Amino acid sequence: MKLELRGITKTFGAFVANDAIDLVVEPGEIHSLLGENGAGKSTLMNVLYGLYRPDGGEIVLDDVPVSFSDPGDAMAAGIGMVHQHFMLVPVFTVAENVVLGHEPTKGGLLDLAAARKLVREISARFGFELDPDALVENLPVGAQQRVEIIKALSRRAEVLVLDEPTAVLTPHETDELMTIMRQLRDEGTSIVFITHKLREVKAVSDRITVIRRGRVVGEADPSADQAELASLMVGRQVSLAQDKAPAAPGDIALEVSDLQVTDEAGMRTLDGVSFEVHHGEVLAIAGVQGNGQTELSEALLGLQETVHGSALLEGRELVGRSTKQILDAGIGFVPEDRTHDALVADFSVAENLVLDQHDRAPFGSALAMSRRAVQQNADTLIPEFDVRTGSSAAAVSTLSGGNQQKVVMARALNRELALLIASQPTRGVDVGSIEFLHRRILDERDKGTPVIIVSTELDEVTQLADRIAVMYRGQILGIVPGDEDRDVLGLMMAGYTAEAAREAVASGARTTDSQLADEGEIV
Incomplete structure (x- = not known):
């Protein structure tokens, strides 16, 4: 036809x-x-x-x-x-x-x-x-x-x-x-x-x-x-790779020790995960989706019910605290599924931009929201993040998927952060907006904020990461430098340790999983 x-x-x-x-x-x-x-x-x-x-x-x-x-x-x-x-x-x-x-x-x-x-x-x-x-x-x-x-x-x-x-x-x-x-x-x-x-x-x-x-x-x-x-x-020249300055990591900001998550069926979906994140660095969590990345980010946000182990942010324990307490501690969070976990479809764009701060000054208190402050916030963030909408009063469900993601990212970055956790931060976002959002994430790093990104996109991982933790079947197989060879990363995502992957690449080996990871690049 x-x-x-x-x-x-x-x-x-x-x-x-x-x-x-x-x-x-x-x-x-x-x-x-x-x-x-x-x-x-x-x-x-x-x-x-x-x-x-x-x-x-x-x-x-x-x-x-x-x-x-x-x-x-x-x-x-x-x-x-x-x-x-x-x-x-x-x-x-x-x-x-x-x-x-x-x-x-x-x-x-x-x-x-x-x-x-x-x-x-x-x-x-x-x-x-x-x-x-x-x-x-x-x-x-x-x-x-x-x-x-x-x-x-x-x-x-x-x-x-x-x-x-x-x-x-x-x-x-x-x-x-x-x-x-x-x-x-x-x-x-x-x-x-x-x-x-x-x-x-x-x-x-x-x-x-x-x-x-x-x-x-x-x-x-x-x-x-x-x-x-x-x-x-x-309509302009776009940089497809970020010009990233070398990281200048500071003290340890987040220390995760032996973190475990058990699902409703009694299966351990996160199995003894330990790592550290320093001030002023981006730690990327890489891996084929379904290997524990979701459970890790949700455990750190208090969204998983059965969690054991420890996650210390500036010496304060996150495990056992409520999600609201964790967010109020200065954690910016970008969930991997914006539709179900990040937005209220019938709320306006302006309201979604303050979802996690609506009861805090200047946006409101326990008794009422300040409509004026909420509107002023939207008037600032909508053009800054190039959110394409006819009105800040429009329901967020009327926006395209990429513009919804910009709303989620704008909300997470629009505060003083003790830690940024972003799962699939540019999912559904076009190449020009990816350039902008990657720059904002790196700017946050350069301000000294510890950053964790979770991504299945190898281009995103290698462009943003100072260090890369590769997950496989609920465990971290190894933590490697941000400039690690892509074929090594692909083999690690298929279950190789870092040492075994490097030896395999040196001998000319690759796996289907590595090739598939290459196909999953952002652009």
């Missing part, structure tokens, strides 16, 4: 989200829509999918103009969409989610056998290996994304829109998704790939269209270098 968008315009009040956008997607191609956060990419696709009605322009499928009043019309016409934030019912099974809205029936009742058969057929076709009876809430993020793809394919989608599909995926899951995309393309499905990750665009695209501030500013070939694509996205 050939898709054409002709002069699509969409406004929200005085804000022009899409300004006369033209786009052509040929049958059986992967067409990447590249742009920074808030550029209008998702809005354009929401128009295509019938979630928004355009204020101007038309949608043309195989040379026939069409109009959609809702997503049902779009799906009936062969348009499928996988949203950045999945549209799944967690307590339903895979099969129930796939057929939701177009349920097969038998004798007036839901035909679950037919639903299971549908899931198995599509899974077998693409090697998804999904159990139709598995509860969605028990699936990892990558598997949930496959459920969304099966949903679209079960409705015979000929044009599939993937909106920031790798924002929450591990490097391994990203690699698998790209294999799936190529297979879909080879079978004739047209794919619109919305992203801001330059490396992924170059790896999988047939054509690239760049949008900036609601307008198409150019097309590019996948062979274009990353610096060229970045400048086209942002």
Whole structure:
């Protein structure tokens, strides 16, 4: 199916989200829509999918103009969409989610056998290996994304829109998704790939269209270098690597000793972790997601229930204290999942910027918030962090994922910090904003603040870290310098000790995990 968008315009009040956008997607191609956060990419696709009605322009499928009043019309016409934030019912099974809205029936009742058969057929076709009876809430993020793809394919989608599909995926899951995309393309499905990750665009695209501030500013070939694509996205030259001054570490600020976390099933997810963080240094926690990094950061914030061991911040014990007490001690925290753990969707942007300080001066007290102080804070931080929003009073849920992440980072950095802990600090953020946020993290280090970052992105780790602690199966395998060889880091993430990894690299060995880590770079 050939898709054409002709002069699509969409406004929200005085804000022009899409300004006369033209786009052509040929049958059986992967067409990447590249742009920074808030550029209008998702809005354009929401128009295509019938979630928004355009204020101007038309949608043309195989040379026939069409109009959609809702997503049902779009799906009936062969348009499928996988949203950045999945549209799944967690307590339903895979099969129930796939057929939701177009349920097969038998004798007036839901035909679950037919639903299971549908899931198995599509899974077998693409090697998804999904159990139709598995509860969605028990699936990892990558598997949930496959459920969304099966949903679209079960409705015979000929044009599939993937909106920031790798924002929450591990490097391994990203690699698998790209294999799936190529297979879909080879079978004739047209794919619109919305992203801001330059490396992924170059790896999988047939054509690239760049949008900036609601307008198409150019097309590019996948062979274009990353610096060229970045400048086209942002409208200026972008440094893809930070000019980082050598660290000047001071005294020990945080001392973690034999930290252990046990989950509800009695399994030890953090097993005897010990390390130190000095004033004026960045310690990066690296590893394939699911090896204890989440439990470590949450244990330090008082978010895990069963914790043993010690974590001394300036000699004061954190283990056993409440999350509020820990935050009030001057810890800035960026959770890895902004949607569930960092933001209140229905609260305004201004309110989300003071969530952890709303009852403290100057923003308020135990009795009331100062609306004036909250507004002044928003008026300062929104332009400083380039948060793209029509109003500070807008619900934070109306922002793009990258702009939501800027709100979380702005809140964490907008205070005097005794310690900064940032998990996936630039997840879903475009290359220009990554440059800015990395600079702010390094500025915090240079002020003498101890910093812990947790990241699955090797570029981020190597650009920011003064030292790198590699985690594997709930333990720290070793702590190495920030300039450690990338292949050594990759092997350590696969379970090698630092010494064994260095010996293996010296002899020319690499592992699939190391190669996957390379694929997971930020840009």
